[in-house]
Amino acid sequence: MSELLVLLVVGFIFYMLNKDYKSSDYEHININQKQNFEGDLLNHEAGLLVALMAKVAKADGKVSELEAEILSHTFTDISSHFQNSEAIREQLKSIYKEQMKTFDNTIELSKKYLKLTKGDYQKRINLMEYLLNLAFIDNDFSKAEFMITEDIANALDIKRSDFENLINQFEKFYSQKQSQQQLSIEKAYEILGVTKDDDMATIKKKYRKLVKQNHPDIITGQGATQSIIDQATKKLQQINEAYEIIKKARG
Numbered sequence: 058m059s060e061l062l063v064l065l066v067v068g069f070i071f072y073m074l075n076k077d078y079k080s081s082d083y084e085h086i087n088i089n090q091k092q093n094f095e096g097d098l099l100n101h102e103a104g105l106l107v108a109l110m111a112k113v114a115k116a117d118g119k120v121s122e123l124e125a126e127i128l129s130h131t132f133t134d135i136s137s138h139f140q141n142s143e144a145i146r147e148q149l150k151s152i153y154k155e156q157m158k159t160f161d162n163t164i165e166l167s168k169k170y171l172k173l174t175k176g177d178y179q180k181r182i183n184l185m186e187y188l189l190n191l192a193f194i195d196n197d198f199s200k201a202e203f204m205i206t207e208d209i210a211n212a213l214d215i216k217r218s219d220f221e222n223l224i225n226q227f228e229k230f231y232s233q234k235q236s237q238q239q240l241s242i243e244k245a246y247e248i249l250g251v252t253k254d255d256d257m258a259t260i261k262k263k264y265r266k267l268v269k270q271n272h273p274d275i276i277t278g279q280g281a282t283q284s285i286i287d288q289a290t291k292k293l294q295q296i297n298e299a300y301e302i303i304k305k306a307r308g
């Protein structure tokens with residue numbers, strides 16, 4: 058998928074996704090000079106972005122850890138473009154909390170964004186791409202999330218073909234990502250010499266045994282050559298990474 062040219066500079070935590078979020082020349086926002094904004098942020102692209110994010114986050118009734126990370130960095134990054142950054146960040150947080158309460162004004166907010174970006178279709182595509190990424194981030198694009206993003210896309214005058222293409226790209230990306238993650242877990246089991254059927258107590262015991270066998274300090278004390286010590290150090294790193302992957306996969 059092409060670079061996501063959106064309002065934010067988000068260097069991933071979430072990417073994970075292997076994409077680069079970076080600031081672009083959004084209307085009302087000069088990324089080379091901090092502004093001092095005192096008006097209603099719901100008349101500003103920044104506030105409308107956060108408001109629409111709230112609608113998408115509300116759709117499935119829960120906010121995942123990654124969604125929370127996206128939101129936190131969104132507030133921080135947007136506010137960093139303003140002289141009164143702390144006040145702006147608090148306003149964005151307030152907008153998010155308030156807009157989480159209802160879907161009733163979703164179309165109205167989308168139309169306001171459309172009015173601000175009437176001559177810039179690509180900017181609206183970028184916004185849609187960002188909102189869909191938020192919806193997909195937990196690997197579960199629900200029917201409710203589809204419906205709310207579809208409503209927003211229609212209100213933004215996004216072509217149906219473009220909307221469906223974005224969804225297809227995200228579905229493909231996350232499907233590949235899930236497959237790659239599964240392969241990494243299988244590799245982790247292989248490195249530790251255990252199986253997915255072993256319980257964590259067994260895996261932990263095997264992990265500790267391998268650590269002891271490959272710990273550079275222990276091998277050095279056995280009079281090993283530097284080459285063997287270097288190999289053991291690399292092996293220990295793989296063992297530690299494999300153990301962390303398995304622990305994370307098992308919650």
